Amino acid sequence: MGRVTLQTIADRVGVSRMTVSNAFSRPDQLSDDLRAKVLAAADDLGYVGPDPAARALARGSTGAVGMLLTDSLTEAFGDWVATTFLASVADHLAGAGLALTLLNPGGTHEIVPARDVAMDGVLVYVCGPESQDVAWLKRRRLPMVGVDQTPIDGVAHVNVDDRAGARASAQHLLELGHRRIGILTIGFDDQQGIVDNAAVKPYGFAGQQRLLGWSDALDEAGVTPTIALAPFRPAQAAYDSARQLLQLTERPTAVLCFSDVYASQVLRAAGDLGLQVPSDLSVIGFDDSPLAIQLQPQLTTVRQDIQGKAHAAVSLLTKVLKARQDGTEEPADHLLLPVELVVRASTGPAAKSKARVKAS
Amino acid sequence: MGRVTLQTIADRVGVSRMTVSNAFSRPDQLSDDLRAKVLAAADDLGYVGPDPAARALARGSTGAVGMLLTDSLTEAFGDWVATTFLASVADHLAGAGLALTLLNPGGTHEIVPARDVAMDGVLVYVCGPESQDVAWLKRRRLPMVGVDQTPIDGVAHVNVDDRAGARASAQHLLELGHRRIGILTIGFDDQQGIVDNAAVKPYGFAGQQRLLGWSDALDEAGVTPTIALAPFRPAQAAYDSARQLLQLTERPTAVLCFSDVYASQVLRAAGDLGLQVPSDLSVIGFDDSPLAIQLQPQLTTVRQDIQGKAHAAVSLLTKVLKARQDGTEEPADHLLLPVELVVRASTGPAAKSKARVKAS
DNA sequence: GCCAGGTACTGTACCGGTACAGAGTCATTT
DNA sequence: AAATGACTCTGTACCGGTACAGTACCTGGC
Numbered sequence: 190m191g192r193v194t195l196q197t198i199a200d201r202v203g204v205s206r207m208t209v210s211n212a213f214s215r216p217d218q219l220s221d222d223l224r225a226k227v228l229a230a231a232d233d234l235g236y237v238g239p240d241p242a243a244r245a246l247a248r249g250s251t252g253a254v255g256m257l258l259t260d261s262l263t264e265a266f267g268d269w270v271a272t273t274f275l276a277s278v279a280d281h282l283a284g285a286g287l288a289l290t291l292l293n294p295g296g297t298h299e300i301v302p303a304r305d306v307a308m309d310g311v312l313v314y315v316c317g318p319e320s321q322d323v324a325w326l327k328r329r330r331l332p333m334v335g336v337d338q339t340p341i342d343g344v345a346h347v348n349v350d351d352r353a354g355a356r357a358s359a360q361h362l363l364e365l366g367h368r369r370i371g372i373l374t375i376g377f378d379d380q381q382g383i384v385d386n387a388a389v390k391p392y393g394f395a396g397q398q399r400l401l402g403w404s405d406a407l408d409e410a411g412v413t414p415t416i417a418l419a420p421f422r423p424a425q426a427a428y429d430s431a432r433q434l435l436q437l438t439e440r441p442t443a444v445l446c447f448s449d450v451y452a453s454q455v456l457r458a459a460g461d462l463g464l465q466v467p468s469d470l471s472v473i474g475f476d477d478s479p480l481a482i483q484l485q486p487q488l489t490t491v492r493q494d495i496q497g498k499a500h501a502a503v504s505l506l507t508k509v510l511k512a513r514q515d516g517t518e519e520p521a522d523h524l525l526l527p528v529e530l531v532v533r534a535s536t537g538p539a540a541k542s543k544a545r546v547k548a549s
Numbered sequence: 550m551g552r553v554t555l556q557t558i559a560d561r562v563g564v565s566r567m568t569v570s571n572a573f574s575r576p577d578q579l580s581d582d583l584r585a586k587v588l589a590a591a592d593d594l595g596y597v598g599p600d601p602a603a604r605a606l607a608r609g610s611t612g613a614v615g616m617l618l619t620d621s622l623t624e625a626f627g628d629w630v631a632t633t634f635l636a637s638v639a640d641h642l643a644g645a646g647l648a649l650t651l652l653n654p655g656g657t658h659e660i661v662p663a664r665d666v667a668m669d670g671v672l673v674y675v676c677g678p679e680s681q682d683v684a685w686l687k688r689r690r691l692p693m694v695g696v697d698q699t700p701i702d703g704v705a706h707v708n709v710d711d712r713a714g715a716r717a718s719a720q721h722l723l724e725l726g727h728r729r730i731g732i733l734t735i736g737f738d739d740q741q742g743i744v745d746n747a748a749v750k751p752y753g754f755a756g757q758q759r760l761l762g763w764s765d766a767l768d769e770a771g772v773t774p775t776i777a778l779a780p781f782r783p784a785q786a787a788y789d790s791a792r793q794l795l796q797l798t799e800r801p802t803a804v805l806c807f808s809d810v811y812a813s814q815v816l817r818a819a820g821d822l823g824l825q826v827p828s829d830l831s832v833i834g835f836d837d838s839p840l841a842i843q844l845q846p847q848l849t850t851v852r853q854d855i856q857g858k859a860h861a862a863v864s865l866l867t868k869v870l871k872a873r874q875d876g877t878e879e880p881a882d883h884l885l886l887p888v889e890l891v892v893r894a895s896t897g898p899a900a901k902s903k904a905r906v907k908a909s
Numbered sequence: 910g911c912c913a914g915g916t917a918c919t920g921t922a923c924c925g926g927t928a929c930a931g932a933g934t935c936a937t938t939t
Numbered sequence: 940a941a942a943t944g945a946c947t948c949t950g951t952a953c954c955g956g957t958a959c960a961g962t963a964c965c966t967g968g969c
Contacts, residue, residue, distance in 0.1 A: 194925055205949045210927065219947065237688045241667035242605040243925035246954050251602060252666050253650055261643070266636035276626035283621070283653035286660030290613055290650040293643035300646030306612050307601035307667070328597045554955055565919045570957065579917060603955035606924050 193236045202230045213239050245307055250514075253288040254506060255311040255331075257303060257322055262291060267422065269478045270448075270495060271314070274336070277499030278312065285507055294322045301325060310510050312336060312502055313344075315393060332509040332519065336502050339394045340523055345509055347502045347524045351395050354491035354528035355402025355445070358473045361489070361530060362443045363410050366539035367471060371434040371441035372403060373427065373451050376418030381426055382433050383417045391418070396447060399475065403445050415441060419451070427451045431458035435470070442470060442539045449474035449481045452488055456535070467537030477531055486534035493528050501526060553596045562590045573599050605667055610874075613648040614866065615671040615691075617663060617682055622651060627782065629838045630808075630855060631674070634696070637859030638672065645867055654682045661685060670870050672696060672862055673704075675753060692869040692879065696862050699754045700883055705869055707862045707884045711755050714851035714888035715762025715805070718833045721849070721890060722803045723770050726899035727831060731794040731801030732763060733787065733811050736778030741786055742793050743777045751778070756807060759835065763805050775801060779811070787811045791818040795830070802830060802899045809834035809841045812848055816895070827897030837891055846894035853888050861886060 191197075199206040204227065211218040212227040219227075245251040256278065258265045265271045279289045287309070292302040294316075303311075303322035310332035316323050318341045326333060327341075335346040362370055375396045376384075391400050400416075407414055417434045419426040431454050434441060446452040452474030456466060464470045466486055474481055477492035501524055512519040551557075559566040564587065571578040572587040579587075605611040616638065618625045625631040639649045647669070652662040654676075663671075663682035670692035676683050678701045686693060687701075695706040722730055735756045736744075751760050760776075767774055777794050779786040791814050794801060806812040812834030816826060824830045826846055834841055837852035861884055872879040 192925090196925085206925095207927085207950080208948060210925095211948085214927075223947085235688070237685070238664055239927090240606075240925055241665055242602065242609075242611060243954090244665075244927075245602040245667055246600075246606045246956085247925075247927040249602075249927095249954075252660060252662070255648075262636040262639040263633075266632050272626050272632060273623075276622040279622040279651050279653065286662075288615075288650050288652055288662040288666045290648050291639050292648055293639065300612060302612070302646075302648040304598055305601055305604075306648045307605055325597070328595070552955090556955085566955095567920080567957085568918060570955095571918085574957075583917085599957090600955050603924090604957075606926085607955075607957040609924075609957095 193231075193234045195239070197234060198227060198231050198236060201234065202227055210239070250309050251307045252286065253290045253308050254282060254510075255290045255292045255303075255306060255308040255326075257292045257294060257311060257313045257316055257320075257326065259294060259315050259317075259320070262293070264422070269450075269480070270476055270493075273495045274314065274499050277496045278503055281500055281503040285503070292322065294320065304329070310334075310506050312506060313338065315395075317393075332506065332513050334502050334506040334509065336498065337395055343521055345505050345519075345521050345523070347498060347505060347526065349395070349493045349498060349526045350528050351398035351493075352402035352405070354475065354493070354530065355399040356405045357402075357528075357530040358445060358475075358489075358491050359403045359406035361532065361536065362445070362471060362473065363406060363412070365443075365471065365536060367441075367443040368412055368539065369439060369441045369443075370407065370412055370414045371437075371444040372400070372414045372416045372446075373431055373434060373444055373455060374400060374416065374418060374447040375421055375451075378420045380418040380420065382419075382430050383415060383437075386413065386416055389416050389418065391447075392421070399447060414445070415439075424450065424454060427454040428458055431455040432462070435459060435462050435464065443536070444470065444472050446472065446474050449476050449478045449484075449488055449490055451475075452490070452535070453480055453484055456484055456488075466535055469540060471536040471539075473536060481531075481533070484535070489533045489536040490531055491528050492531050494526060498526055553591075553594045555599070557594060558587060558591050558596060561594065562587055570599070610669050611667045612646065613650045613668050614642060614870075615650045615652045615662075615666060615668040615686075617652045617654060617671060617673045617676055617680075617686065619654060619674075619676050619680070621653070624782070629810075629840070630836055630853075633855045634674065634859050637856045638863055641860055641863040645863070652682065654680065664689070670694075670866050672866060673698065675755075677753075692866065692873050694862050694866040694869065696858065697755055703881055705865050705879075705881050705883070707858060707865060707886065709755070709853045709858060709886045710888050711758035711853075712762035712765070714835065714853070714890065715759040716765045717762075717888075717890040718805060718835075718849075718851050719763045719766035721892065721896065722805070722831060722833065723766060723772070725803075725831065725896060727801075727803040728772055728899065729799060729801045729803075730767065730772055730774045731797075731804040732760070732774045732776045732806075733791055733794060733804055733815060734760060734776065734778060734807040735781055735811075738780045740778040740780065742779075742790050743775060743797075746773065746776055749776050749778070751807075752781070759807060774805070775799075784810065784814060787814040788818055791815040792822070795819060795822050795824065803896070804830065804832050806832065806834050809836050809838045809844075809848055809850055811835075812850070812895070813840055813844055816844055816848075826895055829900060831896040831899075833896060841891075841893070844895070849893045849896040850891055851888050852891050854886060858886055 195206045195209045198209045212224045282289050303325040313335045315337050333344050340346045375392045377392050391397050417430040419430040444455050452472050455472050459470050474488045474490035477490045481488040481490045509519045555566045555569045558569045572584045663685040673695045675697050693704050700706045735752045737752050751757050777790040779790040804815050812832050815832050819830050834848045834850035837850045841848040841850045869879050
């Protein structure tokens with residue numbers, strides 16, 4: 190007994206293969222009676238439905254879109270922002286009847302998912318333009334939307350206004366009277382601790398944009414921050430760098446952080462050093478993750494709307510998909526989503542007396 | 550200018566289409582010289598590689614396996630166990646050169662991923678046997694491995710020895726002298742608070758197994774627990790149920806919890822009621838998530854090896870895949886992974902005096 | 910000098926569908 | 940009575956590859 194295909198059913202019912210195909214895929218193309226008969230025969234034969242692989246070839250669409258992430262997934266899933274985004278993307282895609290395929294980058298094997306997996310389009314999340322996988326995807330001319338990364342020419346993008354958010358948070362500190370300001374942001378794996386401002390090269394697009402934003406405000410006020418870096422993982426690295434910042438002779442009265450997670454390490458370091466937040470030290474995070482309100486004190490931070498980002502990315506991608514299908518021009522918009530400074534309890538006025546004592 | 554296919558390249562180089570195919574897919578089938586020439590021509594024409602969809606049809610394999618989860622992903626990603634498992638699965642699959650496709654269950658649309666997406670096999674995580682999506686997958690006769698769920702006949706499974714873990718944790722309490730024991734476990738959405746023991750029907754396979762395990766030990770000791778339920782979300786529900794338990798006249802001296810998250814809510818409720826852990830109350834969690842050591846006091850809990858579970862599931866699935874390909878018999882093993890009781894600071898001897906006073 | 914066995918390439922027959930342009934049939938319009 | 944059009948169903952030509960069984964040629968062994 191061979192496999193059941195459209196032809197098997199067609200023979201059984203005594204119609205053409207095309208009619209059986211229509212029974213499944215275009216119900217309006219045949220009478221209800223016949224269709225019922227066909228479906229009954231199909232069911233009887235144990236036919237499940239048109240073979241997805243064959244259909245994908247014939248139709249030119251697969252019903253799945255890919256998602257490329259920089260790191261191994263275990264890495265990415267340790268990050269609240271990435272996880273939340275991914276989940277939200279999957280849910281939004283579900284609404285469009287699309288499945289989400291996770292593309293492991295690299296592929297030491299002869300198999301490179303970005304080259305070898307069939308999909309209708311792809312979301313590229315936090316990947317540099319130099320990524321090999323992105324190169325494959327581009328060569329395939331797959332409909333593509335980049336998210337939270339350095340824009341690539343001719344590709345649609347969704348980004349968050351990291352720069353404006355960072356600017357606002359720095360401005361907030363300035364308005365509170367802070368002048369000795371530390372920055373704890375994300376570096377490459379080999380970067381750790383306080384670094385020369387001229388040499389700072391944060392990791393990733395968001396890292397760069399946030400630094401630019403902080404600098405926008407601080408430069409304007411003539412304030413030169415002290416910058417410390419730490420790789421994203423392990424968390425301890427951020428703690429160590431935070432501690433370095435807080436043990437400077439000219440200890441900052443406030444620290445701007447790359448993320449809420451970094452900020453939590455600053456809080457921990459502050460606690461361990463006997464510093465009160467916000468009276469001795471103000472701390473600002475980024476993202477407004479759930480952590481922000483769990484921390485003691487609750488964190489002043491910059492909120493980004495991750496669900497909104499996912500929604501924007503999915504709808505932009507489906508737009509590109511549709512344009513590709515219709516043969517119309519494919520949008521290559523660069524969306525920039527707004528952020529919002531959320532002031533909570535971790536920031537307060539600069540401690541003037543102490544600052545003077547130390548500064549003199 | 551049409552699309553570049555194998556034929557385009559074959560014509561250009563003056564060889565057969567088959568030779569071009571071999572140049573890409575079976576390098577040993579042609580001379581290095583010719584292969585280089587073919588690849589150069591391909592590159593020149595902007596050919597990316599064999600079309601994945603066509604290849605999938607011809608070869609009968611797609612390079613991706615699916616993963617079916619009960620809930621929406623946003624739901625699942627709120628769960629540390631599920632997230633960690635998912636990430637680990639993806640990473641292990643990467644090692645086998647496979648991508649992971651997330652199958653949204655249901656599909657209100659005419660599109661049902663479980664039926665319509667091409668894949669080589671599928672992991673089914675925490676889905677009941679009554680799931681429609683599982684039914685589709687079974688009808689497709691896809692190689693399949695179930696994880697953390699009620700075993701389905703003829704399907705390979707990976708489960709954790711929840712029952713033994715629960716038994717051990719209850720035993721631990723008994724050995725510490727506890728006789729008034731509360732249980733806080735997972736219920737369906739409409740179940741909340743203390744319920745009649747006879748009527749308890751926990752949610753999901755793990756929930757049922759853990760209850761069985763606790764009962765194994767408690768029954769043997771002639772102890773009848775007080776059982777409270779709470780849906781998995783929101784977390785507040787577990788808190789409310791925990792509070793009910795702790796405000797009983799005959800307050801339990803120890804609480805067994807479905808998960809570390811539940812246990813954390815018990816700790817919180819205990820704190821709010823002025824109870825000291827472990828002197829007034831012992832608490833045991835399940836999973837040994839990172840939360841367990843973040844809590845104050847650190848949690849006694851049952852450790853399950855989630856990475857190991859992912860590894861087992863992936864290698865079992867690849868085994869089934871291989872058997873399918875080779876035409877050999879497909880394994881339908883039911884693996885049961887061991888767990889381990891980890892005793893930390895949240896459990897201690899039953900407070901005898903108090904117990905007597907209240908009990909008298 | 911003949912045969913065995915390799916290597917390098919080709920021809921044919923699929924894989925299992927879908928798109929699209931007919932071709933009948935029958936009721937309605939002019 | 941012929942034309943129009945809606946409704947059903949069919950035939951053919953792909954979609955872009957891969958498997959497998961040749962065929963032709965070359966090399967070495969006896």
